[in-house]
Amino acid sequence: MEVTREKHGDSVLLVIAGQIDMYSSPELRAELTAALESGSKRLVLDMEKVEFIDSSGLATLIEVLQKLRGSEGKLRLSNLSSGVLAVFELSNLDQLFDIRATREEALQDDPA
C-alpha cells in the first residue's frame, strides 16, 4: 500500500493505493496520524486506487474520524470503487462517513 500527501488550501489530500488490511492498516494509521499532527483539520482521502479494504481498514478510518470530530475537523472519502463502497455499505458506515464521488467534490469547501 502507498500513501502520498498533498496540500490543497486548508485540506490535506491523501492518495491511497493498494490493499488495506491488517498488514497495511498500521501504515495507513501512521500516515493519517502524521497528517493530523501537521495541524490540518480537513482530511480528504482519494481511494480510487484502493483495491481492497477489510474491517481492519474500516477500524482505522473510524479511529481517525473520531479524532477529527473531537477537534471539529472533517474527513471526506472520495473515488471509492463499487467493491470498496460495498464494504462500507455492508457495515452501515456509508452513512457515517462523508463519501464523495470525486476528489474535486471532496476538496470543495462547504457552502457558507
Next chain:
Amino acid sequence: MADEVRGIRVSIPSHPRFLAPVRDLAAWSAEQAGFGREDTEAITLAVTEGCTNVIRHCYGGKHNERIDVDISFSTRALTIRIDDYGTFVDPASIHSRDLDEVRPGGLGVHLMQQVMDQVRYERNAWGGTSLTLMKHIQGDDHVLRSGELDG
C-alpha cells in the same frame, strides 16, 4: 454425474503479510468456480476476515503460529475452511456486534456473515477451531466453465 470438486490447500504463518496471497488464491478459486466479480470480492473479504480473526483473537497477534486454509470448489459452491491450532472458541461467544454502536473493531464476523451463505465454527481434530465459509454459485453470476476446469 458427480460434481467434481477441485481445490487448493495452504499452510501459512499467522503473520498479516500472508493475507494478500491467501486472498489471491481465494480469488483465483472463485474465478475458476465461475463466480462473477462481486462474489469474488465477497469471498476474498470473507477469507481475509476469517484469517485476521485467527491471528488477532486465537493467536493473540503472535506471528509464528500456523493457519491452514483449504479452498475447494465445484460447479455448485465454493467452500473455505480455516483451521487454527489454538484453543477452541465456543461459537456461542462469537457474534457480530451492534452496527449502531460506532467504534473500531468487531466488524469481521458481521462481514463474513453478510457475504457468505454459511459461516460455521467447529472444534477441529487438534483442539483448535475450524471455520467453514461457504458460498453457493447461483443465477446469472455463474459462468459455466466446467470445460475449462479440465484445462
